Amino acid sequence: MMRYLPVLTAALGLAAGAAQAAENTLTISVYSFAQDAFKEAVYDPFEEICGCELVVETGNSVERMAKIEAYAADPVVDMAVMSAHDALALARKELLAPIDTSKLSSFDQLYPAAQDPLGGNLGVGYTFYATSIVYRSDLVEVNSWADLLSDEVKGRVALPAISTTQAPLVLMMLGQALGQDDILQTIDTVGENADDIVTFYERSSQLAQLMQQEEVIAAPIGRFAWSRFRGTDLPFEWAEPAEGQTGGMNVMVMTRGNGNEDLALQFMDYWLSTEVQTRLAELGIDSPANAAVEVSAEAAENLTYGAELINSLTIMDPAVILDQREAWIDRWNKTVIQ
Template identity: 70%
Template sequence: MKNAISLSALCCALATSAFAQDKTLTISVYSFAQDEYKEILYDPFEEICDCTLVVETGNSVERMAKIEANASNPVIDMAVIASQDALELARKDLLAQLDVSKLANLSKLYSAAQDPIGDNFAVGYTFYASSIVYRSDLIKVNSWADLLDEKLAGNVALPNITGTQGPLTLMMLDKAAGNDGSDLTGVISEVGKHADDIVTFYSRSSELTQLMNQEEVIAAPVGRFAWSAFKDSPLPFAWAEPAEGQAGGMNVMVMTKGNGNEDLAYQFMDYWLSTEVQTKVAEALVDSPANAEVVVSDEIADNLTYGADLINSLNLLSPAEIIDNREAWVEQWNTEVIQ
């Protein structure tokens, strides 16, 4: 009988061990800084949860398409995407409404990150400011309007409207023209009038870095997350503080609807939002923290979108505004700008 009991206990132990090894969380993330994320976030979490993380990367369009294509049987449990992309997925009924009581670190986030698209379909994990990088030995940028000034004709790059930076730049150009930045039709037409003076409409920040280091471009809007590439250049680049302020955006965490792996996804999301992890990610200059408890040195902060004063001052474009108008904006852009 003792042998039977021992054998039964051993089987239970093996089954429990096998179950732990079989715990897998599949996440969909941006492709940058994966080595840093593995060291700071993925490996430590796997030790904590006794589980396996499957990490899928790619651009936003591809990753969103995969979530939509597998709606009836999700292959992605949790994803990080731009706030407007999250809202688009939520409107298609592809996201789970989060039970925020399972996110112990939610209250530590800046208020704008706690429910960024409404109805608890997402939670923000990083902010980014957008401003203008320029050659400080050649020019001085005081306003977003300077990008279309004839003095800079032939020396400016602008982001394509289909990229994250595109609508933000147009919003700030519209504000510089004395408007409120909500209706972009007029400013798209204005950019169209200056299209021949623009070196390129870039799609990736890496493309812009190359152009500016080759001295083909001396001023361009860029997200703060790409600033380190310019700051470390031997050329004298500066980060503008325009009169109209800086634009801003947020990347968020979402959970797919009906993935069946919700508890593990909540555990991972909450760990990522913790002060410990958010601090390490910030110190590695990977992402700017949405956790308001994070404290970093002035040197680190200079490379990030950091601190309540800056975050609360950012000009944010509503995710709903982007989604509701994107198709019309792109059509107008293609007609009047990309001729």
């Protein structure tokens, strides 16, 4: 019998080690873009600090939200990042835990809009993005959101598809420029001009190709995609419309009842720190929500950066997007996609 004791002891040791590793593992759900850069700038340094393991899950928003909902009774995701309106959808289903902001050392340095964007401390903003119009300055001049429907860009303009995050923001600003208070009315106007619009794009990479081929000379984009255009030989400009720029915010959330709250808060605290937010901004990955971040002039060109710009953004209430989205999609399908 004694000859089996070392084997049994080793097995028990391995089991204990596995249990300890599981207890010190944080599972995060994030956007799939720039993951190699995030690994080097955020994940690996944090693992060294915490002595823990990060399990990183990626996917589109629908897939990631569905997983959080499917495992609500026994969460397999501890912390996630997503758009504010997607986070609010989870909050309404009581799938998110309140965040103890006293454990976030940089909380007071966040822009006010990022401190409690969902209410109830159910999320905290970590990055902003502006949305405006990119255009060929040698071919057209853009001074208003209404210029997206002007004769000068007729047949050479693109708009985001209704399923994208950008679409509600663009429709809101276009409606303001046209004197229309109801987005449904603006969707009808887009439908009336649908034959003059080259495409309703799903991804910024698709749009970049069309603009570089000169099939499109003006289109709305998020600032996070601006580097695709700024780095080319063609004279692209970022518009500053008379009605202002719109934009949005991505937030960090913590799943309800995950049992790993302390480690999740430690990771959030690290990501929101001035050091890490500066590192990500200088790499051109995320625009900082931490107002203490200072970046080079070159890096700032690709970012939504600085109090003056961020405080001037017209940001749509995420509750409005959630409450109205189905009606917008239905009207879009009837009047734009025929």
